[in-house]
Amino acid sequence: MNVNSSQSIQSSNPLGSISSRRVIDVSKSSSLDADDKKVEQEQQRRDQSLLSRLRARDREVRAHEAAHAAVGGSLVRGGPSYTLQRGPDGRSYAIGGEVQLDTSAVANDPEATLQKSNQIRAAALAPAEPSPQDLRVAANASQLAAKARVDIAVQRRNEAQQANQSRLEEAEASNDSANSAETDSENNIAASQATQNQSVPAVSSTDRLQSNEPPAAAISNFMSSAQPESAQVRLSQFA
Numbered sequence: 001m002n003v004n005s006s007q008s009i010q011s012s013n014p015l016g017s018i019s020s021r022r023v024i025d026v027s028k029s030s031s032l033d034a035d036d037k038k039v040e041q042e043q044q045r046r047d048q049s050l051l052s053r054l055r056a057r058d059r060e061v062r063a064h065e066a067a068h069a070a071v072g073g074s075l076v077r078g079g080p081s082y083t084l085q086r087g088p089d090g091r092s093y094a095i096g097g098e099v100q101l102d103t104s105a106v107a108n109d110p111e112a113t114l115q116k117s118n119q120i121r122a123a124a125l126a127p128a129e130p131s132p133q134d135l136r137v138a139a140n141a142s143q144l145a146a147k148a149r150v151d152i153a154v155q156r157r158n159e160a161q162q163a164n165q166s167r168l169e170e171a172e173a174s175n176d177s178a179n180s181a182e183t184d185s186e187n188n189i190a191a192s193q194a195t196q197n198q199s200v201p202a203v204s205s206t207d208r209l210q211s212n213e214p215p216a217a218a219i220s221n222f223m224s225s226a227q228p229e230s231a232q233v234r235l236s237q238f239a
Contacts, residue, residue, distance in 0.1 A: 071122050072120075072123035078099070079098055079100050080099050081098055099123075103140065105147075120140075
């Protein structure tokens with residue numbers, strides 16, 4: 001009986017056992033929900049931390065590449081271009097970037113090459129925190145500038161030598177012209193003297209003696225040697 005009675009109790013109260021099982025299941029479900037919430041909260045915390053890092057990195061990368069582009073100016077050949085990563089919020093954030101610069105030398109113009117290399121170096125070092133690649137570009141620009149300075153020195157030396165050679169040639173040409181003019185002048189003077197010598201009549205010794213005589217003696221000699229018919233001709237001219 002007792003057994004039957006107990007059995008009947010168990011059988012007459014079947015919900016009890018079911019109710020007890022339900023209480024156990026609800027307890028387990030509450031525990032799982034709490035764990036899920038913890039996992040979800042941890043995931044949200046990680047997502048928020050990642051978003052913060054992505055946003056900060058995006059701002060840094062874009063400012064970095066913008067500094068390159070601003071200082072690079074006309075030397076920029078491409079970019080800025082970015083490497084993107086999708087965040088937990090579904091948006092894309094820049095985690096890397098680059099700007100392409102023309103870093104070649106200017107052909108046959110070391111002065112322009114020097115100016116260009118200085119601009120390249122300034123563009124490479126423009127960001128607040130240059131990357132290792134930026135530092136390599138700046139170092140290459142410094143080497144390019146050093147070579148340009150050597151080329152400028154050689155060019156100026158060659159120009160100075162050419163200028164000196166031109167001055168020497170001009171001086172020699174001037175001296176040749178002066179010597180030629182002097183020779184022509186001497187020839188002209190000699191020719192003039194020869195012409196003068198030819199135009200002056202020769203003076204005999206007799207004429208020189210006569211020219212040295214006193215005027216009265218000269219007149220007397222002339223009158224004594226004069227012919228009578230000559231005097232008549234002269235008188236007839238007065239008639």
